Amino acid sequence: MYTVSSLKAELHERGWRLTPQRETILQIFQNLPTGEHLSAEDLHVLLQQDGEPISLSTIYRNLKMMSRMGILRELELAEGHKHYEINQPAPYHHHHLICVRCNKTTEFKNDSILKMGAKTAQKEGYHLLDCQLTIHAICPSCQRSILPI
Amino acid sequence: MYTVSSLKAELHERGWRLTPQRETILQIFQNLPTGEHLSAEDLHVLLQQDGEPISLSTIYRNLKMMSRMGILRELELAEGHKHYEINQPAPYHHHHLICVRCNKTTEFKNDSILKMGAKTAQKEGYHLLDCQLTIHAICPSCQRSILPI
DNA sequence: GTACATAATGCGATGCCTTCTCAATAGTGC
DNA sequence: GCACTATTGAGAAGGCATCGCATTATGTAC
Ligand SMILES: [Mn+2]
Ligand SMILES: [Mn+2]
Ligand SMILES: [Zn+2]
Ligand SMILES: [Zn+2]
Numbered sequence: 411m412y413t414v415s416s417l418k419a420e421l422h423e424r425g426w427r428l429t430p431q432r433e434t435i436l437q438i439f440q441n442l443p444t445g446e447h448l449s450a451e452d453l454h455v456l457l458q459q460d461g462e463p464i465s466l467s468t469i470y471r472n473l474k475m476m477s478r479m480g481i482l483r484e485l486e487l488a489e490g491h492k493h494y495e496i497n498q499p500a501p502y503h504h505h506h507l508i509c510v511r512c513n514k515t516t517e518f519k520n521d522s523i524l525k526m527g528a529k530t531a532q533k534e535g536y537h538l539l540d541c542q543l544t545i546h547a548i549c550p551s552c553q554r555s556i557l558p559i
Numbered sequence: 560m561y562t563v564s565s566l567k568a569e570l571h572e573r574g575w576r577l578t579p580q581r582e583t584i585l586q587i588f589q590n591l592p593t594g595e596h597l598s599a600e601d602l603h604v605l606l607q608q609d610g611e612p613i614s615l616s617t618i619y620r621n622l623k624m625m626s627r628m629g630i631l632r633e634l635e636l637a638e639g640h641k642h643y644e645i646n647q648p649a650p651y652h653h654h655h656l657i658c659v660r661c662n663k664t665t666e667f668k669n670d671s672i673l674k675m676g677a678k679t680a681q682k683e684g685y686h687l688l689d690c691q692l693t694i695h696a697i698c699p700s701c702q703r704s705i706l707p708i
Numbered sequence: 709g710t711a712c713a714t715a716a717t718g719c720g721a722t723g724c725c726t727t728c729t730c731a732a733t734a735g736t737g738c
Numbered sequence: 739g740c741a742c743t744a745t746t747g748a749g750a751a752g753g754c755a756t757c758g759c760a761t762t763a764t765g766t767a768c
Contacts, residue, residue, distance in 0.1 A: 422736090425743095425744080426744070426745090427734085427735050427736070427743095427744055427745070428735080429734080429735070429744090429745065429746080431745085431746075432745095449725095450725080450726080451725085464746090464747090465746065465747045465748070466726090466747090466748095467726095467727085467728090467746075467747060467748075467749095468745080468746055468747070470725090470726060470727075471727090471745085471746085474726095477659075477695075478659055478660075484695075486635050489755095490724075490725070490755080490756095491724090491725060491726090492725090492726095507679060507680060507683060507685060509685070510626075510627055510688060511627075516683060518679055520675055520679075522671075522675075523672065523675065523692065526669055526671075526672065526692075527692060527694045530656060530667055530669075530694060531656060531694055531696045534656060534665060534698075534699075535698070535699040536656060536658070536694075536696035536697060536698055536699070537696055537697040537702055538694065538695075538696045539659060539695045539696050539697065540694070540695040541692070541693075541694050541695075542692070542693055542695075543672065543675075543676060543690070543691070543692045543693075544690075544691050544692075544693065545676045545679060545680055545685075545687065545689070545690050546633075546687075546688045546689040546690075546691075547680045547685035547686055547687045547688050548685060548686040548688065549683075549684070549685055550683075550684040550685070553686055571765085574714095574715080575715070575716090576714095576715055576716070576763085576764050576765065577764080577765095578715090578716060578717080578763080578764075580716085580717075581716095598754095599754080599755080600754085613717090613718095614717065614718045614719070615718090615719095615755090616717075616718060616719075616720095616755095616756080616757090617716080617717055617718070619754090619755060619756075620716085620717085620756090621716095623755095638726095639726080639727095639753075639754070640753085640754060640755090641754090641755095
């Protein structure tokens with residue numbers, strides 16, 4: 411599991427700083443129940459409720475930074491905004507099946523996909539950050555409904 | 560290959576109509592060279608240059624509709640806006656390796672991923688539209704540069 | 709071919725997620 | 739503690755995408 415001290419070490423490597431805001435954000439995602447994903451706005455509200463508010467600007471900046479570092483995963487689960495979750499290695503690593511109509515999201519695991527992704531990145535000389543299989547589909551419930559699009 | 564008449568048939572099934580604009584958009588994507596992806600704005604400019612302009616609203620509406628039908632794929636290749644390409648079955652089906660710093664995109668094929676995706680969707684009773692493995696990484700060139708984030 | 713019902717288009721206005729600007733604050737190394 | 743400068747917070751700004759509505763035009767029935 412990624413720790414606060416390893417975050418600090420990685421930040422310092424690049425001449426960056428560990429702030430209470432970054433520590434808080436990391437801890438929120440580390441303790442997030444399986445299957446839950448947070449948007450920037452979700453996180454903002456959650457932190458306000460917890461009594462340790464962080465400005466939306468700072469949240470956006472750090473979600474982006476931590477994704478670029480490979481600590482978080484940036485997911486497109488719904489239209490219009492991103493969702494985030496902690497990026498974990500196998501066997502916790504997983505993928506998403508999304509209904510394009512109701513946005514219902516189901517997680518599933520498949521070890522071989524991460525292996526293939528890592529292999530592909532390595533073959534091209536890339537430094538892997540995240541590997542996500544996203545299945546866009548229509549769920550059984552929405553197939554029965556006669557809603558447009 | 561998906562044809563104009565099959566588009567017409569699918570639209571009619573739902574009580575929708577085939578318009579010259581929809582036909583044009585489909586043909587643009589069918590003739591797009593391998594590895595090219597278009598944003599809504601790209602498509603808008605391209606059509607204006609070709610002398611058959613289509614309003615941006617109509618482009619947005621139809622890109623979304625055709626993605627929801629499984630005709631096009633909606634891709635997150637860069638920050639801030641979506642890219643589209645035609646959705647093809649094996650052996651043309653492919654995936655994307657993206658550098659998060661310079662947005663360089665490389666396509667790669669892997670038949671087993673689509674098979675796994677189709678299997679997962681089927682097992683859950685979902686109607687598959689698209690299955691995309693996206694690898695976020697840092698390309699060799701960007702690894703050498705000392706750019707922030 | 710004509711007429712009708714209504715889906716689709718085009719235009720501008722609007723919405724909303726995200727980024728930007730910049731003064732104030734606060735980590736880090738010495 | 740001090741200097742340096744990365745980071746934060748607040749509001750303004752940007753930009754992709756959607757909405758509302760009058761107008762146009764497709765598909766169907768006659
Ligand atoms: Mn997840
Ligand atoms: Mn492609
Ligand atoms: Zn659904
Ligand atoms: Zn790069």
